Amino acid sequence: MEYVLKIGGSVLTDKNKEKTLSEDFDSILENLKGHENGVLVHGAGSYGHPQAEKHGVKEGSYQGVLEVHRSISELNTEILEKLSEIGLKPVPVHTSSIAYRNPETQLHLDKLSGILDEGFTPVLHGDIVPHKDKGFTIISGDEIVAKIEKQYSTGKAGFCSSVEGVLDDEGNVLDEINSMEEFTDKGMKATDVTGGMKGKVKQQIDEGVKARIFGKDGLEDFLEDRNPGTLVNPSPQ
Numbered sequence: 001m002e003y004v005l006k007i008g009g010s011v012l013t014d015k016n017k018e019k020t021l022s023e024d025f026d027s028i029l030e031n032l033k034g035h036e037n038g039v040l041v042h043g044a045g046s047y048g049h050p051q052a053e054k055h056g057v058k059e060g061s062y063q064g065v066l067e068v069h070r071s072i073s074e075l076n077t078e079i080l081e082k083l084s085e086i087g088l089k090p091v092p093v094h095t096s097s098i099a100y101r102n103p104e105t106q107l108h109l110d111k112l113s114g115i116l117d118e119g120f121t122p123v124l125h126g127d128i129v130p131h132k133d134k135g136f137t138i139i140s141g142d143e144i145v146a147k148i149e150k151q152y153s154t155g156k157a158g159f160c161s162s163v164e165g166v167l168d169d170e171g172n173v174l175d176e177i178n179s180m181e182e183f184t185d186k187g188m189k190a191t192d193v194t195g196g197m198k199g200k201v202k203q204q205i206d207e208g209v210k211a212r213i214f215g216k217d218g219l220e221d222f223l224e225d226r227n228p229g230t231l232v233n234p235s236p237q
């Protein structure tokens, strides 16, 4: 496994229109051409968040979970079809089928290396997850990437987000962040983005894994090892 990459829902979808792909959808995914030996994780954007909110799935619910899963699966299918068009052999791996919370998250990721050995590219996504005594809750792609990197140590975990990286007080992109104490949300524009960015950094720091956060223009650089955006590095030398 050469890399694990999450592409955020805000990059792949139009967050303002339910179940609508973003204008950049095709061009973003075309960057993956020739990069079959990695794991792709995608977010939900307008194919999951509005539906999950409507039914209170974030707090725990059984009602509405199939609607959320169906919707994100539709986005997953769109992504698989695009990847196949550019020559990859993608395989859907629905996170809800390999996850359980008790209440800490257990993810069964062993099959990923076998799928890659066959020359196929696993495509996972944020999803509903069965949660002890709560019905289902939501697992984000950010948590999935942290767990995959923890287990497989690719040394190349990345997040393609709607922001160019983690920002400082003045709104400049930091080269590196080592702890949550260094995180500030003053430079961020929208609260939605702030929450998303904070969670992303925290998940990696909690798991003790390194990851790079960059914007959509940084995706090619990430895949070609040119180190865009901010490095989240919980254990600097």
Ligand code: IPE
Binding pocket: 007, 008, 009, 010, 042, 043, 044, 045, 046, 048, 049, 052, 068, 072, 125, 126, 127, 128, 138, 139, 140, 141, 142, 196
């Ligand atoms: C959310 O996944 C999953 C659902 C709401 C079903 P993410 O948290 O990874 O999605 P984005 O990237 O924020 O859209």
